[in-house]
Amino acid sequence: MIQTIVLYPAPGIGHVVSMVELGKLLLLHHSHSFSITILLTTGFLDKPSLDSYIRRISQSYPSISFRRFPVLAVNPTTSPQSFAATIFEFIRHNDSNVASALKDISQTSNVRALVIDLFCTSAMNIGSSLGIPVYYFFTSGAAVLSAFSYFPKIHEQTTNNFKDLSMDLHFPANPPIKAFHMAEPTLERDDPAYWDFLYFCSHLPKSCGIIINTFQELEPIAVNVISEGACFPDPKQAPPVYCIGPLIAEPKDRNEEEGEEEAEDRGRIQNCLKWLDKQPSQSVVYLCFGSRGSMSMEQLKEIAYGLENSEQRFLWVVKRPPIDERTKQTLDTRGEFNLESVLPSGFTERTKDRGMVLRSWAPQVEVLARKSVGGFVTHCGWNSVLEAVVAGVPLIAWPLHSEQHMNRNLLVEDMKIAIGLEHRDEDGFVKGDELEKKVRELMESEKGKEMRERSLKMKNLAESARDTFGSSTKSLNKLIETWNN
Incomplete structure (x- = not known):
């Protein structure tokens, strides 16, 4: 048999x-x-x-x-x-x-x-x-x-x-x-x-x-x-x-998981990767909160404020704001929405020389593999954590739900490959000043450099584990x- x-x-x-x-x-x-x-x-x-x-x-x-x-x-x-x-x-x-x-x-x-x-x-x-x-x-x-x-x-x-x-x-x-x-x-x-x-x-x-x-x-x-x-x-x-x-998952399988239509998004994906390839080594902060992670309009404006004031290059994935802001999740990952309507007025124009904002989705495995990516603001979902580890990219930890707070504590306190964001206990809200501070710390400080070195060592250990x-x-x-x- x-x-x-x-x-x-x-x-x-x-x-x-x-x-x-x-x-x-x-x-x-x-x-x-x-x-x-x-x-x-x-x-x-x-x-x-x-x-x-x-x-x-x-x-x-x-x-x-x-x-x-x-x-x-x-x-x-x-x-x-x-x-x-x-x-x-x-x-x-x-x-x-x-x-x-x-x-x-x-x-x-x-x-x-x-x-x-x-x-x-x-x-x-x-x-x-x-x-x-x-x-x-x-x-x-x-x-x-x-x-x-x-x-x-x-x-x-x-x-x-x-x-x-x-x-x-x-x-x-x-x-x-x-x-x-x-x-x-x-x-x-x-x-x-x-x-x-x-x-x-x-x-x-x-x-x-x-x-x-x-x-x-x-x-x-x-x-x-x-x-x-x-x-x-x-x-x-x-x-x-x-x-x-x-x-x-292989990149093409993650595409399926995110629910993207390849024919519609091929051009956008290629433009994103070409833009990353033109940026200096380890200079870009990538922000994405998983396949369903979503932020309120007020939180999106704080993120935009923090990114603009950080003066760092960035690639930011923005999903449709959730119907119930307490959930920090959207099940409608394919629905159309006006990106400009959820961002501060003039933000895209003011940051166009050093930033890119994508609606709903980015090819995360390919993005993290780019040499220009020097940091990852993440919800601490385990798939995203492993993808960052395999790519050798240090993290800024912003947990939203599920077991992500446990992962955050592990990454920050034990592994020391992530910086934690301070947030309000009652709703997890993060101020733009806090995001700006932690982005600068990751990308400019000696602590950020040490985290990057630890992340690269972990990348090598991950490769060895699969040999x-x-x-x-x-x-x-x-x-x-x-x-x-």
């Missing part, structure tokens, strides 16, 4: 792209061992770009096949719930589809492992009941994994909502974090997402192993804490961990050996 690894990502093209990259990595090193089958939900967070992406991957990688579940509508609940709770509920309602798919695949293939996203934890019991070993693919870093694994213990220490607490929380392998800076699903116990998240974290040690998108040299303390089981309720039950990163005898390659081979046996 065919030997198959089944991958099950959470909804959303970003989750799908990450899981496909894992499948491609497995095939790159062990194409003779397995085929890859990817299970996909249908009916929530679907984008038109997903269909074209699936077709292209299927054509380019015949050993990767996709199994789409039947359309499942998101039924409105009688009581209001968070966006995260809606996602988690949708995934649970697909459990019967997961069971049917695994049974069908098992008729013609020997399923060696089921690899699931953290949010797809409800599939663990399904796989186990069929005798299939279940693994997690954790797409954030090891420090965040350590914190999530320890979350059930933190849960027992208080009955208050984290959003109402200003105290510091202490997690193994992490700098202290303000309680209200925790990931959104954990902030309020009245939200069903809180209990879903607790369920996810409680099941991490019950897996057969956890695959992490990081590398030993980037997070040595966190990797050791996880390996020794210090972050789990029972250290003796700690699952094996496999650090296989840095795993980042034939590197730490990540060895970890991947160990995982494959487990599956073969």
Whole structure:
């Protein structure tokens, strides 16, 4: 029978792209061992770009096949719930589809492992009941994994909502974090997402192993804490961990994730890269806040003020301001909007000789690889962090939501490859003067120069980790050996 690894990502093209990259990595090193089958939900967070992406991957990688579940509508609940709770509920309602798919695949293939996203934890019991070993693919870093694994213990220490607490929380392998800076699903116990998240974290040690998108040299303390089981309720039950990163999507696949139409944006992309190629070495600050990160009109004006007064060259990606400013996210990443209408009057004209503003999207991997880019103002999403590490570019950390505050603390306090921005606790607002100060510090000061040197050293370590005898390659081979046996 065919030997198959089944991958099950959470909804959303970003989750799908990450899981496909894992499948491609497995095939790159062990194409003779397995085929890859990817299970996909249908009916929530679907984008038109997903269909074209699936077709292209299927054509380019015949050993990767996709199994789409039947359309499942998101039924409105009688009581209001968070966006995260809606996602988690949708995934649970697909459990019967997961069971049917695994049974069908098992008729013609020997399923060696089921690899699931953290949010797809409800599939663990399904796989186990069929005798299939279940693994997690954790797409954030090891420090965040350590914190999530320890979350059930933190849960027992208080009955208050984290959003109402200003105290510091202490997690193994992490700098202290303000309680209200925790990931959104954990902030309020009245939200069903809180209990879903607790369920996810409680099941991490019950897996057969956890695959992490990081590398030993980037997070040595966190990797050791996880390996020794210090972050789990029972250290003796700690699952094996496999650090296989840095795993980042190819540029064309990131295009799909961002939802861009290549035909419409090819000229704009080329102009952006040509402009960067004309700038002096390490002279440009790049600002982008992820595929959905978005700022209010007031915040955009402060950013513009800070950039203009910094007198530094810049490339700034501006997304449509969010409908709800508290979320700092926009789901409409493709919709048209007037760029000039959200920027201060005359800003583009005054800065045209040293800056470029792009609407909605930029080819981030290519941008960071340009020699002219000397700094990156980022939301601290893990994909962006790894892309900066691989490019050797130091950071200015501006977390918005999710686990990004944890990443920010790690980058600033432990890795020392980022400068943190001071912001208002109540809403995360950053003044233009603060941005100007930190941009100048990164680009002009001795501290910025030292950070740049550390970033370049980390870039070299990332390359070594992925070499034939590197730490990540060895970890991947160990995982494959487990599956073969």
